[in-house]
Amino acid sequence: MPRMVGGPLHERVRQEITRRVIENKYKVGEPLPSSAALAEELGVSMITIRRALRDLQSTGLLYPIRGVGTFVRERRRLIRELDFALASVEQAPRLELESHQSTVVTWERIRNSALNRLDAPDEPMVCVRKIISVNGTLAIFDTSYLPLSFNDKLVDELGNKSVREALRNQGTRFRKTRLLIDAAPASEEAQRAFGIPNGYPTLRRLYHLTTGDPSFSVFGIAEIPFDRLAYAVELEILPSGR
Amino acid sequence: MPRMVGGPLHERVRQEITRRVIENKYKVGEPLPSSAALAEELGVSMITIRRALRDLQSTGLLYPIRGVGTFVRERRRLIRELDFALASVEQAPRLELESHQSTVVTWERIRNSALNRLDAPDEPMVCVRKIISVNGTLAIFDTSYLPLSFNDKLVDELGNKSVREALRNQGTRFRKTRLLIDAAPASEEAQRAFGIPNGYPTLRRLYHLTTGDPSFSVFGIAEIPFDRLAYAVELEILPSGR
């Protein structure tokens, strides 16, 4: 019954459902009508409904709970300064609550080929994987690689502090940070960590932290579901340009 | 026949096809076997094959050409300095070829709600939409809003130069730039512009350029398919922090 014109049926159904969400006919936290009900109401087959719903799940508008229903995802994105991670603790009081969860520490080579672009070495390193919540929302899946020998005290600290802080407590001082910011479909690990579907867009921050010692630098990737966080940057401008 | 264990069939098929692409069994520029051939070879229904192929299209690994076949997408991502757009023309010689295509200039309000986060005004402005190629690849879908009256010479310049350059030639000098960098599923406009499917991840740069005149500032969004471009940033570090 979506009287919208043009395009495949599943697309028109998708637009109709999107419209209803925007108009607040389908509200956050409440389930949509079931696929069967929607199929009957809109006069299309259930398969077409599922197709439309799945497309809307992969764009983050909806999420399914098996055996319960399909829900409207809440959407409010935090904004964080890109150099948030860089200012000293004293200078940039942490306005955002950040907690580090389910940290896993292993000993392995860098596998993620994206880090090649930062000239990451191909040697076994200490690998720290963790999920970071910001303001109570699971937001960041972080994998970092340290050129360290294991050290119980350090491993302990890595559990609940950031890598940067843990290393700072051990006397390491960083000099420079190189970042690559890009987007990518969620990795399989991120899909599991956040419960997001295949292909879900993520914002990534690839980092290379350097110290005075050229043999000691930290590499890593922070993977962030697109609906959780945005980075803010403020730049003064030289005379002109683009 | 994918003997991989666990998970739904379409997922195992997806992994099998991914493996073949990684191992270069399916090469860039050549078509994969047809859905029917894959269905027979792998011993699953064609529908399951199409499901796997569609998932791989939305992650950018494959792309379909109707009536011809499904192909492996070429993948090489350009890296650009985030402040590329900010340095003066003299100081940062443009290493990357950039061409501006199919520019459309209109008069409208800012519709994209993402720009609200940059405190964009709700008044009609000159809106410039264009597709920008970098090094010969369609890479950026740019929409910018200028608080201007129409001006034939300007509209002319907007056609083949960047907004910043065109305004510079009219005497405008920018002071500061606020940026938001995030990810998002491709907008419908970007889907059309780049021929990418619904839900395709994009990297976005939302910008607010300010001049000395508080009533004159430029807002805009640059939308970039995730496989085209990454932003590089280099930062000196204050004493410590995360």
Added chain:
DNA sequence: GAGTGGTCTAGACCACCCT
């Protein structure tokens, strides 16, 4: 005309949740 991918359909089975 033969091959391709895209759409739409019906129907069956499963795993899961709630009551």
Added chain:
DNA sequence: GGGTGGTCTAGACCACTCC
């Protein structure tokens, strides 16, 4: 038990490309 979403199947039709 009765609801939900998820998977997998078969089959038909269309639009398109290529020969």
